[in-house]
Amino acid sequence: MYLELIQIRKTFVNPKQDTEVVAIDRIDLQIEKGQFISIVGPSGCGKTSLLRIISGLENSYEGDVFLDGKKIQKPESEVGLVFQQYALFPWRTMCKNIEIGLEIMGMRKSERRAIAMEYIRSFGMSGFEDRYPYQLSGGMQQRVAIARTLIMNPKVVLMDEPFGSLDSQTRNDMQEFLMDLRQKRNDTILFVTHNVDESVFLSDRIVVLSKRPARILRIFEINTPHPRDRTSKVANDIRREVIEILRQERISHSPVNN
Amino acid sequence: MGRYLPLLVLLCLWQVLCSVGIVANYVLPSPIEVAAGFWSLLTVGMPPGHLLYYHIIYSLYRVSLGFSLACALGIPLGLLMGWFPRFHRSLGPIVEILRPIPPLAWIPIAIVWFGIGISSAAFIIFLGAFFPILLNTASGVSSINPILIDAIKTLNATQMDIFLKVLIPGSLPSIFIGMRVGMGVAWMTLVAAEFTGVKEGYGLGFMIMTARDIQRPDEILAGMFVIGMIGFAIDWSFRAWESSVRPSE
Numbered sequence A: 001m002y003l004e005l006i007q008i009r010k011t012f013v014n015p016k017q018d019t020e021v022v023a024i025d026r027i028d029l030q031i032e033k034g035q036f037i038s039i040v041g042p043s044g045c046g047k048t049s050l051l052r053i054i055s056g057l058e059n060s061y062e063g064d065v066f067l068d069g070k071k072i073q074k075p076e077s078e079v080g081l082v083f084q085q086y087a088l089f090p091w092r093t094m095c096k097n098i099e100i101g102l103e104i105m106g107m108r109k110s111e112r113r114a115i116a117m118e119y120i121r122s123f124g125m126s127g128f129e130d131r132y133p134y135q136l137s138g139g140m141q142q143r144v145a146i147a148r149t150l151i152m153n154p155k156v157v158l159m160d161e162p163f164g165s166l167d168s169q170t171r172n173d174m175q176e177f178l179m180d181l182r183q184k185r186n187d188t189i190l191f192v193t194h195n196v197d198e199s200v201f202l203s204d205r206i207v208v209l210s211k212r213p214a215r216i217l218r219i220f221e222i223n224t225p226h227p228r229d230r231t232s233k234v235a236n237d238i239r240r241e242v243i244e245i246l247r248q249e250r251i252s253h254s255p256v257n258n
Numbered sequence B: 001m002g003r004y005l006p007l008l009v010l011l012c013l014w015q016v017l018c019s020v021g022i023v024a025n026y027v028l029p030s031p032i033e034v035a036a037g038f039w040s041l042l043t044v045g046m047p048p049g050h051l052l053y054y055h056i057i058y059s060l061y062r063v064s065l066g067f068s069l070a071c072a073l074g075i076p077l078g079l080l081m082g083w084f085p086r087f088h089r090s091l092g093p094i095v096e097i098l099r100p101i102p103p104l105a106w107i108p109i110a111i112v113w114f115g116i117g118i119s120s121a122a123f124i125i126f127l128g129a130f131f132p133i134l135l136n137t138a139s140g141v142s143s144i145n146p147i148l149i150d151a152i153k154t155l156n157a158t159q160m161d162i163f164l165k166v167l168i169p170g171s172l173p174s175i176f177i178g179m180r181v182g183m184g185v186a187w188m189t190l191v192a193a194e195f196t197g198v199k200e201g202y203g204l205g206f207m208i209m210t211a212r213d214i215q216r217p218d219e220i221l222a223g224m225f226v227i228g229m230i231g232f233a234i235d236w237s238f239r240a241w242e243s244s245v246r247p248s249e
Helices: A047-055 A094-098 A100-105 A109-122 A138-150 A168-185 A196-202 A233-251 B002-019 B031-043 B052-083 B085-098 B103-114 B118-142 B146-153 B159-195 B204-213 B217-245
Strands: A003-014 A019-031 A036-040 A062-067 A079-082 A156-160 A189-192 A205-209 A216-221
Touching: A003 A047, A019 A047, A019 A216, A036 A196, A047 A079, A047 A156, A047 A189, A079 A138, A094 A100, A094 A109, A094 A138, A100 A109, A100 B159, A109 A138, A138 A168, A168 A196, A196 A233, A205 A233, A216 A233, B002 B031, B031 B052, B031 B217, B052 B085, B052 B118, B052 B159, B052 B204, B052 B217, B085 B118, B103 B118, B103 B159, B118 B159, B146 B159, B159 B204, B159 B217, B204 B217
Parallel strands: A036 A189, A036 A205, A079 A156, A156 A189
Antiparallel strands: A003 A019, A003 A062, A205 A216
16 A cells, blocks of 8 residues: 555644543545545544644654655655645745755756756746746646645645635636646645535545544545546536535534543 | 925025024024035034044944844844744843843943943944844744745755745845844934044044034034934835845735
8 A cells, every 4th residue: 555544543632621632533544556535524624634644744643654665754755745825935936936845955956947947837837937926826826836846756745725715717727737737647646625526526536534533434436537527427426425424414413522 | 396395395494594583593503504514524524624424434334333243143043032932932031121221221331341432332233233133033933934834844854944945034024124123223322322432533423412512503413414314325225125135025
């Protein structure tokens, strides 16, 4: 198995009542190389915490994360992370944002510039390479953030609601852009979203999480080839089912925290 | 051009009040007399032989000495305070006790420690500039969006990379603000520090105090305008420098 989560459990202490709150409750998940997995769940269920654990940014949890046989213990460029708020460096131009990982690696300037320019070209951003992030549209900022992550050729790419703050037209464009990219590169992607349509359009598997404490409620396999019809019967059936599970989850009473 | 009209009216009014004798010219010399005083500062000097040009150079020299010292100490300390909360907490009380003491209140003890001269003037100016630089730098670091630090960590960054590629560029706007405020305070402090005496016989503050000693209000006022104009020029060049090194937002 390529990426493996074993019995991930995350708790934190509520300082007001001095009680332990369980955020993630023993999640097991196996992901194969080249798969596109979406994680959907009610907001505040701990999806972001889960990504932070896998990326190595979060250290205080129980369980293990293995990537290609190696235990993840600290952030490293083998696990790429794309943030919802883009997290671009405002004082760097597009090109310098994209090449920063190579710069940290110690690659020569001319070399890393050439690679970054290749990404800028294939991402359809030529002519904007010397612009600063605030001069770019939301969609383009997110493409810069994706390029900055992919340029390191990570073994797995984590995406935390990357299109969450885009308008719906740009969001659709970005979904198609991401699909094209994936057909070409065959990256392994773990994609967190609260948008069910998006997950149905993009993923090989959809993992549905419960509300807090997060557990896996169900996993859907989708074998329809890409590019997908957003309104096909299969897509609609899955969408209906996922939405129904999430609705049940919202109205059910949460169990008392132990 | 219209916005300079009130200024022109004010100058005319001032001139008229003086010319008709409503205000005695030993209290308030007329604008023409002030201009003549300025000319005399340039050509004769105050005290005679000590030309304006040298006073300006000495003052700038004292300011740049104290100010550079304040930057050299305030920026690194501020970065450390912003990055290590524990360091901030343990340094905080010291800063909070020292900061409210006006720099000018340090003059007597500075003279005891360093004597009258460049060291005590530089020390006073250092104190004026140091705290704005320190505190603005620290708040600049702590205002950096933590997500940027997460982002660079996922790209294999070391502590050094985080420092050089995120903390310093990210807090640069605040550092600039601290430097500008610090420079403003330094310039104000300088003139007062020079009132108390300078060994070399040069300095703008010394110059206008000498003019007072020999009852030359025209040269006092001319000297005040020179001090103001230089302060303005320094602030302006800081802004120009700032906008040349950073993208505007």
